[in-house]
Amino acid sequence: MTRIILIGYMGAGKTTIGKALAQELGVPFYDLDWYIETRMRRTIKQIFDEKGEEEFRRIEHNMLHEVAEFENVVVSCGGGTPCFYDNIDYMNSQAQVVYLKASPEVLYEHLQMGRRVRPLLLGKSPDEVRTFIVEQLALREPFYSKANYTLNVDLLDNFTKIQTTIENLRKILER
Numbered sequence: 001m002t003r004i005i006l007i008g009y010m011g012a013g014k015t016t017i018g019k020a021l022a023q024e025l026g027v028p029f030y031d032l033d034w035y036i037e038t039r040m041r042r043t044i045k046q047i048f049d050e051k052g053e054e055e056f057r058r059i060e061h062n063m064l065h066e067v068a069e070f071e072n073v074v075v076s077c078g079g080g081t082p083c084f085y086d087n088i089d090y091m092n093s094q095a096q097v098v099y100l101k102a103s104p105e106v107l108y109e110h111l112q113m114g115r116r117v118r119p120l121l122l123g124k125s126p127d128e129v130r131t132f133i134v135e136q137l138a139l140r141e142p143f144y145s146k147a148n149y150t151l152n153v154d155l156l157d158n159f160t161k162i163q164t165t166i167e168n169l170r171k172i173l174e175r
């Protein structure tokens with residue numbers, strides 16, 4: 001059975017790398033945010049706006065339990081998933097959990113690239129976003145570092161290298 005869960009800060013590449021890895025392994029891919037959006041028929045932003053972050057975390061916790069029970073999957077989480085409830089311990093008990101580790105600078109760059117709305121960053125100036133990333137990453141690092149595996153993605157920062165990321169991931173998972 002292949003059950004791999006990718007964690008890491010917003011912009012680390014969980015969704016992008018997860019999708020490519022699943023394709024490479026020939027197993028279904030689940031992005032936890034997309035799964036929540038489909039099940040709730042609401043975007044993540046709508047859930048934050050209508051129900052607040054606390055309720056989002058409760059929904060996220062419940063949906064994590066749904067997707068983490070599928071066999072032969074790659075799952076990418078949201079950046080906050082490991083940091084609430086006992087989610088990180090649960091993930092470690094269910095799957096091979098990989099922390100995609102990136103520096104604040106690379107995270108900031110990636111966050112400029114996608115068009116995805118991230119409610120936690122809305123309404124902040126570029127400088128405020130940079131400071132927020134540094135401060136929140138420090139608070140979250142203790143959770144992320146509990147992952148079974150860590151892969152530094154700072155040096156793999158362009159699309160031609162997504163394949164290299166996948167190869168490195170496969171290597172550490174085979175260990």
Ligand SMILES: Nc1ncnc2c1ncn2[C@@H]1O[C@H](COP(=O)(O)OP(=O)(O)O)[C@@H](O)[C@H]1O
Nearest residue numbers: 010011012013014015016110113114157158159
């Ligand atoms: N290794 C990488 N190389 C190049 N671009 C990347 C890489 N990882 C992520 N990106 C880009 O950064 C943006 C955010 O990535 P995403 O997969 O949405 O991150 P996450 O799901 O961790 O928040 C996307 O536009 C993606 O194309």
Ligand SMILES: O=C(O)C1=C[C@@H](OP(=O)(O)O)[C@@H](O)[C@H](O)C1
Nearest residue numbers: 009010011033078079080118119
């Ligand atoms: O870091 C966070 O708390 C969040 C990260 C997002 O996912 P990505 O990490 O895929 O952006 C999404 O779950 C939500 O906006 C909250």
Ligand SMILES: [Mg+2]
Nearest residue numbers: 014015077078
């Ligand atoms: Mg994502």
